[in-house]
Amino acid sequence: xxxxxxxxxxxxxxxxxxxxxxxxxxxxxSSYLNWYQQKPGKAPKLLIYAxxxxxxxxxxxxxxxxxxxxxxxxxxxxxxxxFATYYCQQSYSIPQTFGQGTRVEIK
Amino acid sequence: xxxxxxxxGGLVQPGGSLRLSCVASGFTFSTYWMHWVRQAPGEGLMxxxxxxxxxxxxxxxxxxxxxxxxxxxxxxxxxxxxxxSLRAEDTAIxxxxxxVYGSGTHDHWGQGTLVTVSS
Numbered sequence: 223x224x225x226x227x228x229x230x231x232x233x234x235x236x237x238x239x240x241x242x243x244x245x246x247x248x249x250x251x252s253s254y255l256n257w258y259q260q261k262p263g264k265a266p267k268l269l270i271y272a273x274x275x276x277x278x279x280x281x282x283x284x285x286x287x288x289x290x291x292x293x294x295x296x297x298x299x300x301x302x303x304x305f306a307t308y309y310c311q312q313s314y315s316i317p318q319t320f321g322q323g324t325r326v327e328i329k
Numbered sequence: 330x331x332x333x334x335x336x337x338g339g340l341v342q343p344g345g346s347l348r349l350s351c352v353a354s355g356f357t358f359s360t361y362w363m364h365w366v367r368q369a370p371g372e373g374l375m376x377x378x379x380x381x382x383x384x385x386x387x388x389x390x391x392x393x394x395x396x397x398x399x400x401x402x403x404x405x406x407x408x409x410x411x412x413x414s415l416r417a418e419d420t421a422i423x424x425x426x427x428x429v430y431g432s433g434t435h436d437h438w439g440q441g442t443l444v445t446v447s448s
Contacts, residue, residue, distance in 0.1 A: 256432075256434045256435070258435075264440075265440055266366075266374065267438070268435060268436050268437075271429070271432060272432060277436065311374070311435075313433025313434055314433075317376055317390050317391070318364075318433060320373055320376070321373070322373050323374075
């Protein structure tokens with residue numbers, strides 16, 4: 223199975239901060255990397271697919287980059303509604319696997 | 330509008346069985362892979378299973394293989410997860426999700442249904 227390692231596990235940030243979350247795969251996943259946002263008590267929501275494509279309806283302050291084994295989710299200017307947990311997921315091979323999550327909290 | 334609505338969760342004793350359902354609407358159900366993903370209380374996401382549109386392709390996580398069976402009824406736009414020999418570690422919210430062909434991305438999710446395995 224491909225292991226997905228996210229860092230950091232949690233972070234504290236202020237509104238309008240730039241936030242970066244990284245995800246590392248245990249082997250190359252050829253940009254089959256997706257990012258999801260989950261708020262408490264809610265289902266995950268797709269933000270970024272194929273490493274850098276923005277899902278329809280997602281604000282442009284979210285962006286993704288990376289290739290091979292290393293990927294990044296960036297929020298260019300954190301907004302109040304962005305405080306949540308973020309997960310990366312590889313869809314390169316079965317079983318699909320998720321990172322452990324990054325909790326973004328208010329400083 | 331794409332909608333996925335799960336049901337069938339509840340409290341079940343260890344060793345028991347449960348069948349989850351996920352009713353889909355707003356898209357041509359039969360043309361999409363469908364997935365089950367679960368989340369134990371306070372934990373992260375874990376992929377459980379997937380099935381293709383024709384029901385001739387299925388995959389499972391090792392931890393549920395041989396105990397869980399995914400199926401679908403395209404005439405009813407419904408996805409199922411039959412769960413047998415349930416264990417305490419199967420306790421989780423179970424989500425169904427639509428899979429994007431060719432990428433495995435989950436672009437729409439249901440609200441989830443809670444399964445609790447306890448005596």
